[in-house]
Amino acid sequence: MTADDTTLDASAPWLEVDALLDDPRTRIVVCCGSGGVGKTTTAAALGVRAAERGRKAVVLTIDPARRLAQSMGISELDNVPRRVKGVDETAGGELHAMMLDMKRTFDEIVEGHADAERARAILENPFYQSLSAGFAGTQEYMAMEKLGQLRAGDAWDLIIVDTPPSRSALDFLDAPKRLGSFLDGKFIRVLMAPAKVGGRAGMKFLNVGMSMMTGTLSKLMGGQLLRDVQTFVAAMDTMFGGFRTRADATYRLLQAPGTAFLVVAAPERDALREAAYFVERLAAEQMPLAGLVLNRVHGSGAAQLSAERALAAAEALTERAAEEDCAENLEPAGIVDHHNGKADPGTAGSLSPAATAEQEPPTSASAAHLAARLLRLHAERMQVLARERRTRDRFTALHPEVPVTEVAALPGDVHDLAGLRAIGDRLALSRAEADR
Amino acid sequence: MSRLHVVSGKGGTGKTTVAAALALALATEGRRTLLVEVEGRQGIAQLFETEALPYEERKIAVGPASEGGGRRAGGEVHALAIDAERALLDYLQMFYKLGGAGRALKKLGAIDFATTIAPGLRDVLLTGKACEAVRRKDKTGRFLYDAVVMDAPPTGRITRFLNVNDEVAGLAKIGPIHHQAQAVMRVLKSPETAVHMVTLLEEMPVQETADGIAELRAAGIPVGGIVINMTRPALLDNGDLEVAARGARTGIAKALSQAGLGGARRGGLAERLIDPLLEQAREHAERVELERTEHAELKAIGLPTYELELLPEGVDLAGLYRLARDLRKQGPI
Numbered sequence: 001m002t003a004d005d006t007t008l009d010a011s012a013p014w015l016e017v018d019a020l021l022d023d024p025r026t027r028i029v030v031c032c033g034s035g036g037v038g039k040t041t042t043a044a045a046l047g048v049r050a051a052e053r054g055r056k057a058v059v060l061t062i063d064p065a066r067r068l069a070q071s072m073g074i075s076e077l078d079n080v081p082r083r084v085k086g087v088d089e090t091a092g093g094e095l096h097a098m099m100l101d102m103k104r105t106f107d108e109i110v111e112g113h114a115d116a117e118r119a120r121a122i123l124e125n126p127f128y129q130s131l132s133a134g135f136a137g138t139q140e141y142m143a144m145e146k147l148g149q150l151r152a153g154d155a156w157d158l159i160i161v162d163t164p165p166s167r168s169a170l171d172f173l174d175a176p177k178r179l180g181s182f183l184d185g186k187f188i189r190v191l192m193a194p195a196k197v198g199g200r201a202g203m204k205f206l207n208v209g210m211s212m213m214t215g216t217l218s219k220l221m222g223g224q225l226l227r228d229v230q231t232f233v234a235a236m237d238t239m240f241g242g243f244r245t246r247a248d249a250t251y252r253l254l255q256a257p258g259t260a261f262l263v264v265a266a267p268e269r270d271a272l273r274e275a276a277y278f279v280e281r282l283a284a285e286q287m288p289l290a291g292l293v294l295n296r297v298h299g300s301g302a303a304q305l306s307a308e309r310a311l312a313a314a315e316a317l318t319e320r321a322a323e324e325d326c327a328e329n330l331e332p333a334g335i336v337d338h339h340n341g342k343a344d345p346g347t348a349g350s351l352s353p354a355a356t357a358e359q360e361p362p363t364s365a366s367a368a369h370l371a372a373r374l375l376r377l378h379a380e381r382m383q384v385l386a387r388e389r390r391t392r393d394r395f396t397a398l399h400p401e402v403p404v405t406e407v408a409a410l411p412g413d414v415h416d417l418a419g420l421r422a423i424g425d426r427l428a429l430s431r432a433e434a435d436r
Numbered sequence: 437m438s439r440l441h442v443v444s445g446k447g448g449t450g451k452t453t454v455a456a457a458l459a460l461a462l463a464t465e466g467r468r469t470l471l472v473e474v475e476g477r478q479g480i481a482q483l484f485e486t487e488a489l490p491y492e493e494r495k496i497a498v499g500p501a502s503e504g505g506g507r508r509a510g511g512e513v514h515a516l517a518i519d520a521e522r523a524l525l526d527y528l529q530m531f532y533k534l535g536g537a538g539r540a541l542k543k544l545g546a547i548d549f550a551t552t553i554a555p556g557l558r559d560v561l562l563t564g565k566a567c568e569a570v571r572r573k574d575k576t577g578r579f580l581y582d583a584v585v586m587d588a589p590p591t592g593r594i595t596r597f598l599n600v601n602d603e604v605a606g607l608a609k610i611g612p613i614h615h616q617a618q619a620v621m622r623v624l625k626s627p628e629t630a631v632h633m634v635t636l637l638e639e640m641p642v643q644e645t646a647d648g649i650a651e652l653r654a655a656g657i658p659v660g661g662i663v664i665n666m667t668r669p670a671l672l673d674n675g676d677l678e679v680a681a682r683g684a685r686t687g688i689a690k691a692l693s694q695a696g697l698g699g700a701r702r703g704g705l706a707e708r709l710i711d712p713l714l715e716q717a718r719e720h721a722e723r724v725e726l727e728r729t730e731h732a733e734l735k736a737i738g739l740p741t742y743e744l745e746l747l748p749e750g751v752d753l754a755g756l757y758r759l760a761r762d763l764r765k766q767g768p769i
């Protein structure tokens with residue numbers, strides 16, 4: 001292929017996905033990136049591929065599209081991994097998958113850490129119910145929590161984690177800390193103050209300050225809410241410290257050498273900007289980055305034909321065909337191929353079923369119209385390629401050290417095992433194959 | 437006519453872009469619109485190519501001139517990036533004259549708690565500020581803004597975001613937060629409000645749009661229209677493929693060759709182009725089919741739809757005005 005084809009600049013290292021999946025030291029793969037770029041799809045595709053290459057893998061998905069969940073048999077939310085049917089297990093591997101139920105995960109933590117009566121008090125608390133139903137950060141926190149559980153269970157040799165759909169990939173790292181620091185923090189102690197520090201002599205001064213504070217809060221939030229929060233906090237007392245500690249433990253897990261982050265991005269400005277932030281952040285946190293998956297990249301088998309040349313040729317053809325159309329219409333009846341003339345030049349025209357039943361070859365004029373449309377389509381494709389290449393090059397210039405692999409945009413959505421295999425094949429292409 | 441336009445949709449479908457274009461489109465002569473942002477991302481500033489917006493309403497653009505006969509200048513677009521923390525502090529100041537105590541609360545993590553963690557409070561503050569702008573009047577008793585357009589949270593969170601009343605008024609059963617939440621709800625559930633959904637002609641965004649609309653309706657929040665964003669013209673479809681399948685290969689090769697693209701014989705450039713070109717055509721036709729299905733699904737929802745083309749070079753300021761004009765041409769929204 002020519003030098004200006006669509007493949008990566010030789011300076012960007014290539015991401016070898018199969019080597020990563022086959023390496024027994026790889027225990028956790030985290031797929032992150034901004035919303036809609038293909039994290040869930042990539043995670044599922046990696047799971048299928050790893051299992052079919054012999055690993056005992058589990059995929060923790062967060063928000064799979066309905067049809068994808070159905071095709072993997074995980075559309076019921078029961079918060080435990082289920083074996084995925086239809087995966088080729090001849091290499092000795094298997095695939096399990098689950099969809100995160102964040103409320104259930106939260107409830108399970110409570111149930112696991114408090115006696116039955118206390119647990120019930122917490123679960124019935126209105127403040128807890130709002131909290132666990134999802135406010136900023138709960139989903140991220142619970143994804144981390146579930147990852148910690150799966151890892152501790154040690155029933156799988158590879159865990160692949162999808163991350164919650166958030167506006168920013170960084171939320172996955174930040175949100176759990178935010179929640180943890182609230183649950184373990186100063187403020188919640190203030191809320192507990194009347195129950196806890198009240199009465200202790202040395203705390204008198206502090207206590208006055210605090211009751212003033214709770215008085216204000218009570219006015220602002222209404223006494224009931226404050227009481228709910230206080231009961232919640234008191235009931236959760238035994239677990240304090242626990243949240244921070246757990247979040248910290250999972251955080252350390254993410255820094256361990258067996259973990260590999262894959263940043264997924266579409267070849268678009270916003271997504272790659274986000275990916276660059278994330279790459280920098282991982283480096284700052286000393287979390288191991290395996291590479292960048294550039295998803296939904298366009299390619300062309302006719303990349304040697306530039307957009308400009310294709311457009312010029314299309315112009316010429318349309319003109320010529322218009323002339324021929326006139327000429328044909330002057331020829332004696334019987335030779336004129338009316339139905340093929342139906343597709344207006346330059347626009348998309350469908351043939352009626354009756355017309356398609358006839359097996360006559362198209363006239364040269366209609367072939368010319370068709371060729372012109374193929375060329376216009378190609379020109380558009382080449383413009384997309386050029387735009388994607390520019391955005392990608394900007395990223396590589398910023399982070400030449402990050403290994404990259406590219407996944408072609410499939411024409412339709414991905415919602416079955418066959419689709420996931422196709423994505424997996426593309427993920428694992430070597431540079432040489434991708435170049436072709 | 438609604439005066440509060442809430443723009444939602446799946447992430448990345450173009451909510452910010454469409455909200456900005458709508459604010460411009462509504463700024464016809466003599467009218468003033470306010471574009472508000474609630475997610476703290478400075479998306480509006482980026483789009484209008486200005487510096488970061490402070491927590492303060494300011495004029496950022498002039499609406500596009502009206503076309504046709506006596507061209508008339510456009511109205512004004514103002515913008516505001518609502519910051520929950522600032523909104524809360526203002527609010528505390530307003531009701532409690534809390535000055536210094538506000539800082540103390542902040543140090544303690546209480547403001548953080550209220551604005552990022554406490555369920556719903558943040559949303560009360562954000563929607564509260566927007567509704568305040570909707571109701572605000574000038575000295576002559578006229579509404580200060582003819583329309584307020586909100587770049588809102590995505591579909592997955594929109595109903596909960598707008599339906600703060602149930603949740604917050606349920607949690608905080610008395611007190612100023614309770615009253616505030618109820619006042620906000622009165623505006624949000626009135627015909628003054630319209631929630632518009634932005635979508636692409638792809639499976640997931642369309643599904644989310646349908647689900648989101650059902651949710652909004654169930655919550656009694658008025659839904660406006662559907663904006664189909666980033667549409668692309670169909671250059672060819674299955675009909676063309678059938679023509680190709682009926683043995684047009686030689687014809688196409690000849691045509692390509694005549695257009696100066698190399699030899700049409702086996703191995704010639706024109707001949708080698710055919711397979712990849714037809715492959716691209718098949719992919720395109722498949723996409724066109726998919727888009728038709730999604731389009732029909734959207735139509736079946738039974739709301740007015742508006743379409744905005746994909747601008748191949750992305751959306752710069754000129755592109756934004758173009759989208760605004762396109763919206764205006766498609767009738768009142």
Ligand SMILES: Nc1ncnc2c1ncn2[C@@H]1O[C@H](COP(=O)(O)OP(=O)(O)OP(=O)(O)O)[C@@H](O)[C@H]1O
Pocket residue numbers: 167269270445446447448449450451452453454479590665666667744745746747748750751759
């Ligand atoms: N009609 C259009 N033509 C071309 N590009 C567009 C169009 N509409 C939006 N875009 C581009 O798509 C990207 C996403 O748009 P935008 O930021 O408005 O989406 P959003 O829904 O607000 O995203 P988020 O969910 O992240 O807030 C931007 O780069 C924007 O420029």
Ligand SMILES: Nc1ncnc2c1ncn2[C@@H]1O[C@H](COP(=O)(O)OP(=O)(O)O)[C@@H](O)[C@H]1O
Pocket residue numbers: 033034035036037038039040041042064065165295296297407408409410411412413414415423639640
């Ligand atoms: N390479 C691809 N080609 C075609 N469609 C894709 C590809 N990758 C993802 N998709 C589709 O894009 C949509 C969003 O993907 P998803 O994995 O759910 O993103 P995320 O988890 O990052 O939000 C889905 O409909 C999926 O089928």
Ligand SMILES: [Mg+2]
Pocket residue numbers: 039040041062063064162163164165
């Ligand atoms: Mg996802």
Ligand SMILES: [Mg+2]
Pocket residue numbers: 451452453479587
């Ligand atoms: Mg936005």
